[in-house]
Amino acid sequence: MAHPASLQSEAAPGLAAPPATNLANVPAFESACAGSDCLPAGPAISPELPQPMPGHLPIKSLPKTVLEAIERLDKAPQEHPIAFEHFRASLQQAEVAQNELRRLSFAKQLGRGKSPSERSVGGASVPSAASMTPGRFVTPSRPLDVASVRSDFPALDQSINGHDLIWFDNAATTQKPQAVIDAMSNFYARDYSNIHRAAHTLAARATDHYESARETVREFIHAGSVDDIVFVRGTTEGINFIANTVGGSLQEGDEILLSEMEHHANIVPWQMVARQRGAKIRVIPFDDRGELMMDEYRRLLSLRTKVVSVTHASNTLGTILPVEEIGSLAHKYGARYVIDGAQSVAHLPIDVTALNCDFFVFSGHKVYAPTGIGAVYIRPEIQETLPPWQGGGNMIHRVTFDETTYAFPPNKFEAGTPSIGDAVGLETALRYLRQFDIQSVASYEHGLLEHAWRELSGLDGVRLIGGATHRTGLVSFVIDGLSTEHVGQELDRHGIAVRTGHHCAQPSLRHYGLESTIRPSFAIYNTHAEIDRMISVIRSLHRQR
Known part of the structure; x- marks a missing residue:
């Protein structure tokens, strides 16, 4: 069993600097590292990980919770006075010690590209938000089944002005899957603390x-x-x-x-x-x-x-x-x-x-x-x-x-x-x-973009903005004779949420001599049928000019 390396520390006020202490000879650390509580020894930590501050344990091999070892030392200070005084001096600020040591142990155990199922500290799985969320996470190869995805987002299951909601304001913000809502609720219900x-x-x-x-x-x-x-x-x-x-x-x-x-x-x-x-x-x-x-x-x-x-x-x-x-x-x-x-x-x-x-x-x-x-x-x-x-x-x-x-x-x-x-x-x-192959997500959303671009470009009086070769799934446009605000309100009347305005990017719109555009933007839960509904409303508005 690999033991923590010798520990060095600066002298605390009123104490002589303790000599290097081989903690392998201290029973508290012997027992602390005897089972699965000790992080396994391994190759040296990569240079980007910070080295321990004076008074902190080196990261090469750390007990799961150093405070447990300190507790044991506290029971027998006479037997190991140097080690006891060392810890009492160097870990006076328990907040700092817990903070740094917990973070560094995560860096050691988690920072090596392990999959979520492999994450553990001291042999015990790390509780994560996802682990508290029932039935939402499947294998990483889950196909992008849009109907299934839509059922994961409760906000989409509602009517606005008598129409099923279409959320085309994803560049501003996205709706939340039930998994996120459940995970946060469970955290606040059971695990909340500083x-x-x-x-x-x-x-x-x-x-x-x-x-x-x-x-x-x-x-x-x-x-x-x-x-x-x-x-x-x-x-x-x-x-x-x-x-x-x-x-x-x-x-x-x-x-x-x-x-x-x-x-x-x-x-x-x-x-x-x-x-x-x-x-x-x-x-x-x-x-x-x-x-x-x-x-x-x-x-x-x-x-x-x-x-x-x-x-x-x-x-x-x-x-x-x-x-x-x-x-x-x-x-x-x-x-x-x-x-x-x-x-x-x-x-x-x-x-x-x-x-x-x-x-x-x-x-x-x-x-x-x-x-x-x-x-x-x-x-x-x-x-x-x-x-x-x-x-x-x-x-x-x-x-x-x-x-x-x-x-x-x-x-x-x-x-x-x-x-x-x-x-x-x-x-x-x-x-x-x-869960989804991000390339599949990008490809699907690009298909939505092409559909919207093709339909809008076929409408008289619609001016599409931009047209770069490589784009994400959003479209900016204006309609001759109609204010962007009016178009946005009419779309909302049909349950379709789009962004209108300058989009917090005034210089880019002024390049085209504009102060405002209509901007539908797409996400994994949007569909081609929703785009067709938007186009139908725009055609109707176009006829009313």
Whole structure:
């Protein structure tokens, strides 16, 4: 049986620094590691995992709960005074110790690409939101049976103005499967607690839920480690976090490159930082078909370029940007590369390692999860270069009135009590979507797009916006002689929900001389018959002009 390695610690106030202690000779640790409670010894942790802080156990081989060992040491301090004093000094702040050790044990056990069924800590399965949800999760090869999928979403089973609801506002937000609703309800009913603190059972359960959600996000976007995943409230907060941490190193004359088709959430935070730091915003234009002009992008790049931040897919045009090529060029000039994945995460395969981005950010509510939760992927090589964004509990190691030392990522970037229940919902939503082959999802939604585009393009007076070669499942259009607001209201009168307005992307619409469009957007639960119903209403409106 492999035992924990010798432990080193800085001296605590009033104590001489204890010598290295071989914990294999301490009965409390001997018994703690004798059974399945001890994480198995294995190859060294990869470099992206943070090394233990002074006073913390190394990660090579940790008991499931170090506090159990401390309890045993507490019963016999006279027999092992050095080890006892060592632990009493180094783990005075139980909140910090539990936080770091629990997270690192998850990194050791979960961060190696295991499937959900293989996840365990100390031989016991990690409770996850999905495990509490009856009958919703089947094998990952579940075919995309749209009728079956629709039955999973209770919001679709209702009438609006005497018509069956058609939800075509998916680019704004998605409806939630019953699995997500049940998982969150069960969490609040049985397992709710604050996390990363306290020694009671519910705190452990809630922490396991939260960190299991982090692992599920890691798996879904193919990140290398759970330490690369930071939870935020959504894409807007995520980009503000990135802008304010990366932006601190900007100097006067530095340049930030954004595309012309960005959502306001990927414009305004960078404008604010640019004003503070004396940097400049440069804009990569797109052509009338909605294609990013890569020659112009190459022309704009220079040694002054410090940040390139672009959407993966436009929320007004549906254009899928060549994000791999954009990133490769950005890195040639040493720029940080940010991808806004809000419009791609539910519709395209995401592999942040293959994308070679420094940051990837998305919102849960765009991918069948609740509002109030999202995630930022941070490339491991740059995590330690980023300052904390917000201060408070959970993100600290030690606080005095003179200085504060911070926790390791991702905790360093997660101040205060997080949205724990929403993280449960996010995990469940991602596991729900992961049942299906994402390529099949993309293909099906593209079929819906082609159907809508073909039918709309055949109507006189309908002007379709964009038309890039590679697009997600949304269409923007206007109708001559009819306001977009009026069209939206008439569609709603027939139970059809679409978005009208500028879609928080005014610059992209102004490229076409517009202030507003009608935008139906599609998801896995939409059907061709629903598109036909929408077209029928639009034809009727067209005749009434």
